[in-house]
Amino acid sequence: MNNSVLQQLRNICSANCVLTDTESLQIYGVDRTTLWQPAPCAVVLPETIEEVQAVIQCANTENLAVVPAGGRTGLSGGAVAKDGELVLALDRMNKILDLNPVDRTIRCEAGVITQQIQEYAEQHSLFYPVDFASVGSSQIGGNIATNAGGINVIRYGMTRDWVLGLTVVTGAGEILELNRGLIKNNTGYDFRHLFIGSEGTLGIICAATLRLTQPPANRSVQVLGINNFQAIMDVLHIYNGGLPLTAFEFFSDLALSKVMAHKKLSAPLSVRSSYYVLLEFEHNDDSDLATAVELFEQCHNNGLVVDGVLSLTLSQAQNLWRLREDISETLSFAKPYKNDISVRISQMPDFIRAVDLLAEQNYPDFEIVWYGHIGDGNLHLNVLKPDDLSVEEFNQQCARVSIHIAELVASYGGSISAEHGVGLLKKHLLHYSRSDTEITLMRQVKQLFDPNGILNPGKLI
Ligand code: MLT
Ligand code: ZN
Numbered sequence: 001m002n003n004s005v006l007q008q009l010r011n012i013c014s015a016n017c018v019l020t021d022t023e024s025l026q027i028y029g030v031d032r033t034t035l036w037q038p039a040p041c042a043v044v045l046p047e048t049i050e051e052v053q054a055v056i057q058c059a060n061t062e063n064l065a066v067v068p069a070g071g072r073t074g075l076s077g078g079a080v081a082k083d084g085e086l087v088l089a090l091d092r093m094n095k096i097l098d099l100n101p102v103d104r105t106i107r108c109e110a111g112v113i114t115q116q117i118q119e120y121a122e123q124h125s126l127f128y129p130v131d132f133a134s135v136g137s138s139q140i141g142g143n144i145a146t147n148a149g150g151i152n153v154i155r156y157g158m159t160r161d162w163v164l165g166l167t168v169v170t171g172a173g174e175i176l177e178l179n180r181g182l183i184k185n186n187t188g189y190d191f192r193h194l195f196i197g198s199e200g201t202l203g204i205i206c207a208a209t210l211r212l213t214q215p216p217a218n219r220s221v222q223v224l225g226i227n228n229f230q231a232i233m234d235v236l237h238i239y240n241g242g243l244p245l246t247a248f249e250f251f252s253d254l255a256l257s258k259v260m261a262h263k264k265l266s267a268p269l270s271v272r273s274s275y276y277v278l279l280e281f282e283h284n285d286d287s288d289l290a291t292a293v294e295l296f297e298q299c300h301n302n303g304l305v306v307d308g309v310l311s312l313t314l315s316q317a318q319n320l321w322r323l324r325e326d327i328s329e330t331l332s333f334a335k336p337y338k339n340d341i342s343v344r345i346s347q348m349p350d351f352i353r354a355v356d357l358l359a360e361q362n363y364p365d366f367e368i369v370w371y372g373h374i375g376d377g378n379l380h381l382n383v384l385k386p387d388d389l390s391v392e393e394f395n396q397q398c399a400r401v402s403i404h405i406a407e408l409v410a411s412y413g414g415s416i417s418a419e420h421g422v423g424l425l426k427k428h429l430l431h432y433s434r435s436d437t438e439i440t441l442m443r444q445v446k447q448l449f450d451p452n453g454i455l456n457p458g459k460l461i
Contacts, residue, residue, distance in 0.1 A: 001086070005062050006018065008062075009042065012044075017047065019044075025043065026038050028081070029082065031072040032073055035424075038081060040081035040087045042086055044087070044089070045091055046092065047092045049207070052088070052093075055086075056169050056204065057173040059454045060171075060454055065085040066456070067081040067085045067086070067088070068087075068145065068455070068456065069089040070089075070141045070142025070143075071134070071137045073134040075421075076426055078421050089111075090141050092111060093110055094111040094112050094113075095112070096116070096117070103181070104213065105210060106209070106212055107209045110144075110204075111141060113138070114130070114135040114136075118135065125215065126213065127216065128212055130159050132149070133150075133326070133329065135150075141205040144205050144208055145199055146159075147197035149373065149376070149378070149418070151247045151324075152247055153375075154247060155246040160196045162210050162211045163192060164182065164183065165179045166205055167205075171201075171203055171449050171450025171454055172450065176191065178191050198460075199423060200456040201459055202446060202450055203450070219281065220310060221280050222281075222308055222311070223268045223278050223309050223320050223323070225269050225307040226274070227306060228274065229352040232275060233348050233349045234299075235277060238298060245281050246280045248279045248374060249277070249324050250277050251323070251371035252371065253273060254368075256276060256323060259327055263322065265322060268309050269306075269307040271307045273307065276323070296310070327371050331369060331384070336384050337394070337399075338380065338420070339380065339381040339382070340378070340379075340380055340417055340418050341415065341416060341418060342377045342379070343377050343412045343413070343414035344413070344414075354408055355379070362404060366385075379418075406433075409432060409433070414433070415433045417433070421460075423460065430461070442460075443461055
């Protein structure tokens with residue numbers, strides 16, 4: 001980066017908020033993907049919306065590409081800066097601004113860590129329900145920019161469902177207040193929803209007003225051993241009819257073995273099965289717990305479930321959750337090729353059979369770790385690299401197979417990226433889930449908000 005631009009940035013933010021040392025460039029130039037080398041020209045850490053605006057104005061004048069960065073926990077390369085871009089990190093915009101118990105809202109800057117929002121809400125007897133394994137390091141701005149999902153979507157929906165207002169700086173450098181924290185506001189196009197899930201391509205999310213809700217009553221967890229996919233969906237149907245589910249997750253026995261070995265955990269059940277369902281439900285009194293036992297017995301007697309365990313204490317529930325929540329981190333050391341696909345729940349049994357067959361035919365020698373949010377119709381298929389294959393060859397082979405998976409997803413009217421976003425990783429697959437007309441309209445929308453194309457170029461579209 002030339003010195004005059006660097007000086008302008010130092011004039012906008014303080015000098016210690018502009019980083020150019022090698023370590024910072026390495027850290028801030030990547031998310032949790034491992035396919036690209038970080039190579040940003042600098043990192044800027046503004047502290048106010050006005051500073052963000054001034055940085056964006058400078059970037060427009062200097063024709064400088066900007067990559068917005070939150071906690072960089074993404075899995076699709078949305079926050080990768082590999083081509084000399086300026087990283088605009090929101091870390092210093094990390095204040096909770098207001099919690100309004102009457103409105104049941106929390107207003108915070110984009111760099112607040114998601115878990116802090118959950119904890120702050122809890123201190124005020126309220127609840128922010130979007131939850132996933134990386135809440136301890138992800139930032140709310142990034143959650144909104146990627147419309148984060150996670151483990152409670154079956155009950156509470158995605159991040160989008162909790163955003164009541166946004167303050168953004170567009171790629172053109174305008175400040176927009178979107179939806180003003182209102183519940184009801186039918187005044188034309190709702191730009192807020194354009195920015196949610198836009199992966200930093202339209203503007204910088206600087207602050208948000210989030211809806212909060214009443215905390216759930218007690219929650220208990222059951223882990224069930226199941227031997228086939230069809231049975232998993234039957235169990236979902238049975239439990240959905242009887243209990244208020246807050247999560248319905250699954251993982252394969254291979255996933256369980258990897259987590260147990262890596263985290264030194266013990267098996268949840270005495271009998272091993274091909275798959276496990278981890279379900280969580282809310283209960284107000286003992287009758288819901290009795291229902292959980294009855295539903296288990298029904299599934300067991302029907303031959304759907306082999307074995308099961310019910311948490312009786314909070315710590316037992318937390319330990320069971322680790323078997324599911326620690327899978328991603330456990331596998332990350334093997335740099336797996338990640339698929340994140342979804343179809344409608346009613347299509348799931350047929351779809352899974354077809355994916356299973358496809359995986360068997362195309363990855364005969366690779367280990368495949370199955371897990372995901374099966375209650376939302378979302379599968380995570382992680383393919384592991386055999387030791388004797390180079391990383392390049394492995395990724396190329398997986399990329400070829402991912403085209404067949406995308407074709408299959410398209411034939412079911414599903415999504416090639418259910419919750420991880422498109423970023424760099426899934427860009428070539430976008431047309432399997434969105435029509436040409438939609439993609440053209442997306443480009444036109446980007447042009448409106450970011451006329452010089454400075455924001456996250458090369459991502460998403
Ligand atoms: C998960 O469900 O564990 C997350 O989406 C992360 C992942 O898929 O690895
Ligand atoms: Zn997930």
